[in-house]
Structures are given as C-alpha cells and as structure tokens.
Amino acid sequence: MMIMLILDATLMLISDATLMLISDATLMLIWDATLMLISDTTLMLISDATLMLISDATLMLISDATLMLISDATLMLISDATLMLISDATLMLISDNTLMLISDATLMLISDVTLMLISDATLMLISNATLMLILDATLMLISDITLMLISDATLMPILDATLMLISDATLMLISDATLMLISDNTLRLISVPTLMLISDVTLMLISDATLMLIADATLMLISDATLMLISDATLMHLTLFSQSKAHIN
Numbered sequence: 001m002m003i004m005l006i007l008d009a010t011l012m013l014i015s016d017a018t019l020m021l022i023s024d025a026t027l028m029l030i031w032d033a034t035l036m037l038i039s040d041t042t043l044m045l046i047s048d049a050t051l052m053l054i055s056d057a058t059l060m061l062i063s064d065a066t067l068m069l070i071s072d073a074t075l076m077l078i079s080d081a082t083l084m085l086i087s088d089a090t091l092m093l094i095s096d097n098t099l100m101l102i103s104d105a106t107l108m109l110i111s112d113v114t115l116m117l118i119s120d121a122t123l124m125l126i127s128n129a130t131l132m133l134i135l136d137a138t139l140m141l142i143s144d145i146t147l148m149l150i151s152d153a154t155l156m157p158i159l160d161a162t163l164m165l166i167s168d169a170t171l172m173l174i175s176d177a178t179l180m181l182i183s184d185n186t187l188r189l190i191s192v193p194t195l196m197l198i199s200d201v202t203l204m205l206i207s208d209a210t211l212m213l214i215a216d217a218t219l220m221l222i223s224d225a226t227l228m229l230i231s232d233a234t235l236m237h238l239t240l241f242s243q244s245k246a247h248i249n
Helices: 241-248
Strands: 002-006 009-016 018-022 026-030 033-039 043-047 067-070 074-077 091-095 098-101 123-126 129-135 140-142 144-147 163-166 170-173 180-182 185-190 205-206 210-213 221-224 224-229
Touching: none
Parallel strands: none
Antiparallel strands: 002 009, 009 018, 018 026, 033 043, 067 074, 067 224, 091 098, 098 123, 123 129, 129 140, 140 144, 163 170, 180 185, 205 210, 210 221, 221 224
C-alpha cells in the first residue's frame, strides 16, 4: 500500500483500499474497504472490510499506538506501531504546513505491508508543499494542490493502472474518466461511492487549517493543530479482514 498526504486536501491510500480525491474535493474510499465515520466519533470501516493492523500491517489508532498531531503539528505513532516520529526518523509538519522527512528519517515499507519511505522511494513534501515520490512514478503536489506526475502530468500507480489528473485536481482513470479498481490492483470506482466529502457531510479543511468532520462524524484538528479522535474514537483493530475478503469473493 501507498499512503499519500495531499497537502490540505486529502489522504490517499493507493491499493485495494484506496482513498482518493475525486472531483470537488470528494474523498472516497474505493472498492471493498469502505472507510466511514460511523456513529458519533468512531472512525471505522463499514461492512466487513477493515483497515486493520493485521500482523505487521497497516495503520491503526489503538491505545498505545495513537496517531496524533501533537503540539506543533507533529504526526506521531507512539510505541512500536509502524509510523513513528522518533529522534532521527521524524515525519513532521514544519513551518508552512510543510510535511518533511527530517534528515535520513524514513517512513518505510517494512516487509510487504508496513508503510515506509526508503531511499529510492521517498515520499516527501518539498519546499511549498510539493509532494514527491522519488522513483520512476513521481507524484507531486504542485502549487494549487494538483497531483501530477513529473513527466506528462499523468499520475500512474506502479502497476497496470494509469491514473490521470484531469482538470482541477480531479483524479480520473484514462479510459472513461472513471477511477476503477480491477483485478490487478487497478483502481476502480465502485458504482455507489461510499465515503464522500460533499458539502455538508464531510471531512473538510475549515479556516485555520482545522480539519473537521461536519455533522456527527468527528475527526478533528483541535486547538493548535492537534489531531485527535473525539472522546474514545478509535480506528479499530478488527479481525474480519480475511473473512471479508472471502465473503466478498
């Protein structure tokens, strides 16, 4: 999996469980792993699909492994869980909301499931919020939050799928302008997209870089850029992932 932080706009998971920014800042979870904000404050995956920490995999907000924006917008994963901001390996929000990897810090893909930035494949925010993936498929966040490939403005996953940035920050598949997820990890947009950032029901960046979920859903940036899950909200460690796959298949 690949996780991209697209400046003010969005967080993308590129793989079978893909969070994408589609058209008007529409955040959508593609395919069978549908990320939704359920009930008051709990960030969960609806149905049986689950964003989980299975074995060494993935991201979770679980007690000792809490993903937080602490004090000066410092993204940290506490304890042994995957993403960590400790000493030399620090993923931080510095000055102008610029996400950078300090020194040799590496957010890395440990084995084949954990997300990391390793030497030749370093995800970085350079200068004015320029998101780049150093490798043949280089992703960039250019000025007006536009995700583009360095070459010919084509966002391409390192697989068979070819995503394109069409018009104003709209991620689409080249074929019929549809983001699709098919067999070979090609991204496909399911008929009825589930999680969306549409006007009143949403994940939005509101004024002072405050990330808020309008209505009952609440993943918020509280006070000084502190990302927290209201009350006991947790990205739960569910154990239904393999079963859901079997069920879906």
